[in-house]
Amino acid sequence: MTTDEVPAQVGERTLTRWLATWGGVVAWVGAVLPTAMSHHRQEVPLAWWPLALVTLACFVGVSAGWVRRHGLAVTVLGVAAALAVTALWGTDQTSPVMLVLMAGAGAWVLSWRATAGLVVFLSLALAFLLATRSTSAVWTLIYASLMSFAALMIHVVIREGRSVVAAERLATELAAANARLLTANGQLEAAQARLAEASRAQERLRISRDLHDGMGNQLTALSLTLDLLGREVTGPATESIAQAKLLAAGLLRDTRNIVSHLRESKSSVRDEIARLARALPRPHTSLDLAADLDEVSEPVGEALVRVVQESLTNVARHSSAENAWVQVVRSEGLVHFEVRDDGSGARTVRAGNGLSGMAERVALLGGELTWSTNPGAGFLITGWIPDVAPVSSGAPATDERASIDS
Numbered sequence: 051m052t053t054d055e056v057p058a059q060v061g062e063r064t065l066t067r068w069l070a071t072w073g074g075v076v077a078w079v080g081a082v083l084p085t086a087m088s089h090h091r092q093e094v095p096l097a098w099w100p101l102a103l104v105t106l107a108c109f110v111g112v113s114a115g116w117v118r119r120h121g122l123a124v125t126v127l128g129v130a131a132a133l134a135v136t137a138l139w140g141t142d143q144t145s146p147v148m149l150v151l152m153a154g155a156g157a158w159v160l161s162w163r164a165t166a167g168l169v170v171f172l173s174l175a176l177a178f179l180l181a182t183r184s185t186s187a188v189w190t191l192i193y194a195s196l197m198s199f200a201a202l203m204i205h206v207v208i209r210e211g212r213s214v215v216a217a218e219r220l221a222t223e224l225a226a227a228n229a230r231l232l233t234a235n236g237q238l239e240a241a242q243a244r245l246a247e248a249s250r251a252q253e254r255l256r257i258s259r260d261l262h263d264g265m266g267n268q269l270t271a272l273s274l275t276l277d278l279l280g281r282e283v284t285g286p287a288t289e290s291i292a293q294a295k296l297l298a299a300g301l302l303r304d305t306r307n308i309v310s311h312l313r314e315s316k317s318s319v320r321d322e323i324a325r326l327a328r329a330l331p332r333p334h335t336s337l338d339l340a341a342d343l344d345e346v347s348e349p350v351g352e353a354l355v356r357v358v359q360e361s362l363t364n365v366a367r368h369s370s371a372e373n374a375w376v377q378v379v380r381s382e383g384l385v386h387f388e389v390r391d392d393g394s395g396a397r398t399v400r401a402g403n404g405l406s407g408m409a410e411r412v413a414l415l416g417g418e419l420t421w422s423t424n425p426g427a428g429f430l431i432t433g434w435i436p437d438v439a440p441v442s443s444g445a446p447a448t449d450e451r452a453s454i455d456s
Contacts (some may be wrong), residue, residue, distance in 0.1 A: 070204065071113040074151045078106050081147035096137045104131040105148045112155040121159035128152045129172070137179055146176055146193045155196035157204035169197045233367045236330035247412065271300045318344050319351040326359050330366050333391060338377040346385060350435050353411050354378060354387060357419070360404050361389040361431050369393030371428060380437060385417075389431045395423045 056276035082102055101435070108128025111117040117124045149172045157165045173194040180190055276295040280288065320339050327335035358376055365371050371393030379386045406422060408431075412419040417435035 068114065070154065070442055071110055074109050074113055074154065075106070077147050077249050078109070078151060081145060098135060098138045100286075101131045101135045102148065104128070105135055105152065109151045109155045112158050121378055125152065125156045128155060129168070133172075133175055133179075146180075146189070149176055150193060150196045150200055153201035154204050157201040165201045169194070169201050172197055183357055212381065220278065229367065232331050233363065235367060237363065239329040250298070270302060273302060319346065319354060320344055322351075322355045323378075326355070326362060327376065330362055333362075333365055333371045333374040335362060335374045335376060338375070340380045340385075342380060343378055343385075347438055348379070349399070349415060350385060353415055353417075353435060354385065356411060357388060357408050357431070357433070359385060360408050364394065364404055365389075365391045365429065369429060383437045384434045386434045387432070391428045393428045395425050395427045395429060 105128050108124050111124050112128070129149075129152045132152045136145045137146045152166075153169050154170055156168045160168060173190065176193055177190045207306050273295065276291055276298060280291045280295065320343050323339060324337060327337060343354075344351075361374075362374060365374050369391060369404065371391035374389065374391040377386075377388045409419045412433050412435055415435050417433060419431065419433035421429065421431045423429045
């Protein structure tokens with residue numbers, strides 16, 4: 051069963067309840083009308099009319115679900131009024147319709163066994179009342195059958211209604227579980243991408259260390275040896291030694307450049323944000339990223355990636371949005387960012403760890419992050435970060451990298 055089918059079935063259950071209520075009202079009118087139009091209406095006891103109205107009110111209140119909290123008490127009152135109506139007008143054979151109505155109403159608030167007991171009690175009471183009027187027992191059988199049928203139909207509706215409620219709860223839980231699964235899958239793919247990037251970075255560092263400690267040191271030693279030989283050797287070999295020194299110096303310079311490139315290489319901010327957007331199956335994310343975004347400092351780039359990651363994860367986890375938009379612009383020494391979606395929004399938002407963590411991360415870099423939402427307007431996160439992140443107190447002002455020159 052899909053979530054679209056459940057509201058339809060709940061609506062059908064409500065419609066069935068109202069049809070049963072209006073059907074009872076029509077039956078009540080059909081029972082009262084002959085008495086009101088009869089030429090014996092002057093003989094009807096005065097109390098018969100208000101008791102008939104009390105029976106109708108009790109039936110409608112219970113059947114329509116207006117008195118759920120006091121349904122049992124109202125049912126007892128209605129049964130008493132229906133018995134009184136049937137007993138007061140001795141020559142009327144339509145008054146027992148009131149008993150049929152209350153048997154059906156009782157089925158809404160009583161268990162199956164209690165309803166069966168109520169039907170038996172009303173049937174015996176009706177048999178006694180009709181017997182005192184010397185009325186044929188056929189009427190007792192007819193009304194007893196009608197009471198049983200009404201109670202049975204109501205219990206069928208109740209059982210189907212409970213099944214629909216259970217199906218609705220199950221469908222809601224399945225939808226929530228599916229959303230959590232999709233979010234977890236997106237987070238897993240993003241984590242795998244970050245792990246792969248970290249593995250590549252570690253491999254680059256390992257290669258740079260191997261070049262530095264191996265080839266770099268050997269080339270340095272070779273240059274020193276050639277320099278010593280150049281001082282000690284004379285004659286034609288001097289030219290060959292000078293050429294070898296130039297070749298060694300060139301190789302050493304190339305090695306230094308390679309090591310420096312390997313150590314300074316970092317993942318592209320644009321590529322990382324694009325990878326995060328692709329990793330989540332929902333929402334569909336459109337990116338508008340500055341062409342020179344990869345030129346921002348490493349702390350700023352890391353903060354931007356984390357803000358986009360947390361924002362898109364929140365959209366997938368907490369909203370029904372199908373689309374999201376991410377925009378990052380560099381302008382006048384600032385990096386402006388915006389993440390918005392087309393979800394249903396909310397009147398108020400309680401800042402959890404995710405939103406607070408993003409705001410704190412941006413504030414540490416001297417920036418600001420804000421959010422806003424309105425019903426039907428989705429969720430919006432905006433902010434800015436200085437293009438050059440401030441240096442924290444106590445932190446080194448420069449990046450202390452091991453140099454091959456050492």
